[in-house]
Amino acid sequence: MVSYVVLAAAALFESLALAVSIREFNKNYPRKAEVSLWQAIRESKDPSAFIVIVEDAAALVGLAIAFGGIVLTQMFDNALYDGVASILIGLLLIVVATLLVIETKSLLMGESASIAVRDSIKTLVKADQAVSDMGPPITLHLGPRDIMLAMNIEFCDHLSADEIETAVCRIEQSIRATHQDVKRIFIEAASLDGVD
Structure with missing residues (x-):
């Protein structure tokens, strides 16, 4: 009992x-x-x-x-x-x-962000008028609500360095507004006129 x-x-x-x-x-x-x-x-x-x-x-x-x-x-x-x-x-x-x-x-x-988050980021970046193409976003969870993002973005060949800098800032703001967990963003910029 x-x-x-x-x-x-x-x-x-x-x-x-x-x-x-x-x-x-x-x-x-x-x-x-x-x-x-x-x-x-x-x-x-x-x-x-x-x-x-x-x-x-x-x-x-x-x-x-x-x-x-x-x-x-x-x-x-x-x-x-x-x-x-x-x-x-x-x-x-x-x-x-x-x-x-x-x-x-x-x-x-080191787990990457979900496919939905990565696809959303790719859609946001490609929607920017300065972007002609991009590689797949590379993400890494550093904590429960802390994602690091690295991207290789190809910008249109007619853009100046200042215009690319403005586009990078605009893209970062767009990503952070949509995905608050993305705390660190690293963007490698390439211009299409330098690509063979």
Whole structure:
């Protein structure tokens, strides 16, 4: 009986912690209705925001496994079920740890911005009348809300150095206005008349 009370209390506290962590995640990272929580977690660049959710969810699953192990042990008067439940909880911890390593490894090693952000940047740059072509934007997350951007832009051959400088400033302002997470922008400018 004591085991059930302890598991019920733990489940109550973990449920409350999970609800609070999901509410905070949704407040700090609002998402569209069609985007699931799991997809939002996978797209998040802030490990501190989603690790708590994953840990709380894993704790609830572990408590359910422990509950099942205790029930089966008492029903069949066989401690084997309790041992199997303990092994399953250990496997659960391994799976959760592996998922967290996969999700955070790319951030530690340098993850690029999403395809949607890169495509949006490319569209903004190509929309400028001074731009004739550009290479693919190179992005790198330096933090949850800190993206570095490097681009090679080819400007129209009739532009002067001052006009190119003005165009670069205009492009940077356009990108920063649309993507506030882009904090550092590096542009390599090339003129078409220098290209064979």
